[in-house]
Amino acid sequence: MPDPLLQIRELSVQAAGGPVLLDRLTFDLAAGERLALLGGSGAGKSVLAQCLLGLLQPPLCWRSGSIRWQGQEMSLLSSKQWHALRGNGIFLIFQSPGALLDPLLSVGYQLEQVAQRAQRPPAAVEQALALVQLPAPVLHRHAHQLSGGMKQRVLCAMALLLRPQLVIADEPTSSLDDETAQEVLCALLAMQQATGCALLLITHDLRLVRQHAQRVLVLERGRIVEQAPAERFLTAPASRAGAALVQAARWLDGQSL
Numbered sequence: 001m002p003d004p005l006l007q008i009r010e011l012s013v014q015a016a017g018g019p020v021l022l023d024r025l026t027f028d029l030a031a032g033e034r035l036a037l038l039g040g041s042g043a044g045k046s047v048l049a050q051c052l053l054g055l056l057q058p059p060l061c062w063r064s065g066s067i068r069w070q071g072q073e074m075s076l077l078s079s080k081q082w083h084a085l086r087g088n089g090i091f092l093i094f095q096s097p098g099a100l101l102d103p104l105l106s107v108g109y110q111l112e113q114v115a116q117r118a119q120r121p122p123a124a125v126e127q128a129l130a131l132v133q134l135p136a137p138v139l140h141r142h143a144h145q146l147s148g149g150m151k152q153r154v155l156c157a158m159a160l161l162l163r164p165q166l167v168i169a170d171e172p173t174s175s176l177d178d179e180t181a182q183e184v185l186c187a188l189l190a191m192q193q194a195t196g197c198a199l200l201l202i203t204h205d206l207r208l209v210r211q212h213a214q215r216v217l218v219l220e221r222g223r224i225v226e227q228a229p230a231e232r233f234l235t236a237p238a239s240r241a242g243a244a245l246v247q248a249a250r251w252l253d254g255q256s257l
């Protein structure tokens with residue numbers, strides 16, 4: 001059996017002198033797997049994402065446990081190795097995609113830079129743009145000339161060029177209307193299918209889980225309270241926190257989940 005892409009064992013994160021925010025988390029993520037990370041507000045989803053990206057800032061600190069990336073212990077990575085891993089191995093798509101785009105450079109220039117770095121042929125930029133359903137004139141625009149949904153899709157195009165092994169999508173559709181959210185989800189799925197990357201989908205939106213996730217992991221106050229195949233979770237959640245999420249989504253969706 002090959003090593004899982006990510007192997008997390010007894011991972012605990014604490015705010016210095018304060019509470020434990022992630023409490024002995026243990027789970028695996030296989031290459032190409034689509035895992036949804038669920039949990040109410042403050043459950044620890046974003047702290048986990050920061051930890052996986054080596055971006056924990058004081059007062060937060062890694063207290064104990066291990067994270068292995070393709071068998072290699074991440075706590076032993078140098079800052080140069082973390083830097084190389086972010087972007088090349090692990091790519092983050094988050095709620096404010098504008099922050100990853102340089103406001104002074106055109107989208108086309110930024111995508112070309114990424115394509116060059118990843119040694120893709122010149123035509124790859126337009127192919128990536130087409131796959132995420134963005135029209136070619138977007139290449140001449142700057143970040144402030146794009147809607148939130150378009151920026152998310154530009155990030156999906158970037159991931160297509162970089163071909164990371166893992167994409168972490170942190171609430172990618174939370175601030176978008178339904179139609180735009182659907183466009184972003186299609187782009188995300190097209191990118192995932194084209195690259196074969198694993199997807200860690202952090203979300204409150206169970207429609208995303210139904211459409212995109214194979215497995216779910218539910219966090220409550222920093223602890224994993226449920227791990228289940230997505231389909232089983234959506235029909236019969238086993239934990240109290242999971243049941244509350246499904247019930248709230250059913251109520252909002254008029255029972256259509």
Ligand SMILES: Nc1ncnc2c1ncn2[C@@H]1O[C@H](COP(=O)(O)OP(=O)(O)OP(=O)(O)O)[C@@H](O)[C@H]1O
Binds near residue numbers: 021042045048059
């Ligand atoms: N820099 C920090 N210092 C101290 N506590 C923090 C820090 N960042 C997050 N926390 C705490 O960690 C806990 C988990 O926060 P986190 O942002 O991971 O929650 P979340 O599950 O992503 O919630 P949401 O869905 O609302 O984004 C919260 O109690 C939060 O207050």
